[in-house]
Amino acid sequence: MAGTAPGEATQPGSKISLPDTAVLALLGSSDENLRLLEELLTADVHVRGNELTLTGEPADVAFAERVFAELVTLAGKGQPVGQDAVRRTVAMLSAGTEESPAEVLSLNIISRRGRTIRPKTLNQKHYVDAIDANTVVFGIGPAGTGKTYLAMAKAVQALQAKQVSRIILTRPAVEAGERLGYLPGTLYDKIDPYLRPLYDALHDMVDPESIPRLTQAGTIEVAPLAYMRGRTLNDAFIILDEAQNTTPEQMKMFLTRLGFGSKIVVTGDITQIDLPGGQRSGLKVVRDILEGVDDVHFSILTSQDVVRHRLVGEIVDAYDRWQVVQDNAENGAAGQRAHTRKARR
Secondary structure, X not given: OOOOOOOOOOOOEEEEEOOHHHHHHHHOHHHHHHHHHHHHOOOEEEEEOOEEEEEOOHHHHHHHHHHHHHHHHHHHOOOOOOHHHHHHHHHHHHOOOXXXXXXXXXXXXXXXXXXXXXXXXXXXXXXXXHHHHOXXXXXXXXXXXXXXXXXXXXXXXXXXXOOOOEEEEEEOOOOOXXXXXXXXXXXXXXXXXXXXXXXXXXXXXXXXHHHHHHHHOOXXXXXXXXXXXXXXXXXXXXXXXXXXXXXXHHHHHHHOOEOOOOEEEEEEOOOOOOOHHHOOOHHHHXXXXXXXXXXXXXXXXXXXXXXXXXXXXXXXXXXXXHHHHHXXXXXXXXXXXXXXXXXXX
């Protein structure tokens, strides 16, 4: 390397010795993690053996040091360090969080057959923590943010730890204006398609062969919301899914089923309301009603918390931008009509 000419400034740099056991995990297969880090970080990254050299502006170098420190910690905990973990670590630190991404990404909820369920974003971590700390939690956010899946994992964890004696999963049985009476088959056949997503998540977390036995014993109950009326649910972990499709009256009915030793998690997406006839959503109004009530928590998830395909988050953002344009256009048209009426007077 050529020497530096007199008076020529050198870029600040930093050298980090990576643990031998962490080098392969950090670099990734065929150096895919390294290439991604070079793309995401402003500082220049050079690796020789297990020595990492970072150069660039002091703030950029310091940020890169934090990223690599978190990834080393994550690898040291035995967690996989794939491209998803790299992206999420950089995103969390870019957001200025004081919490450690390594702690967030290594928080295991339950494991089954070598698969571990854990939060993948800071908001998901806060959501899971809120479920531990509160009796009633609302998880509100777009599709793919893990609202129901994480709640289900916490329910199974609570059941396994004998914190509750049963799990109750429920959701409104009518969506998109469809009526059960027009569907073929028995009542079970009619409601099964609406409850199937809950069964699918449950199968990921509980041995499928044991589910019929647990269901027969009443340890796990999956039922439409209408079946909750008139009951008091003690010693249970209760999840209401698709809550944006409840009316305010249904939401009140459900929340007042809470019994001793129970916990409630309500999940939904207020941008996907399918109630017919312009009815108000119980999920939209409940925050105004219960905000500030002790032991009730509202967790808001966003497109940044989507853990499905990368495009899902971009689709959610695109729809949000479109909705803003539509709302502005409608408000402008309403204002113009009001102005025209006033001028005619």
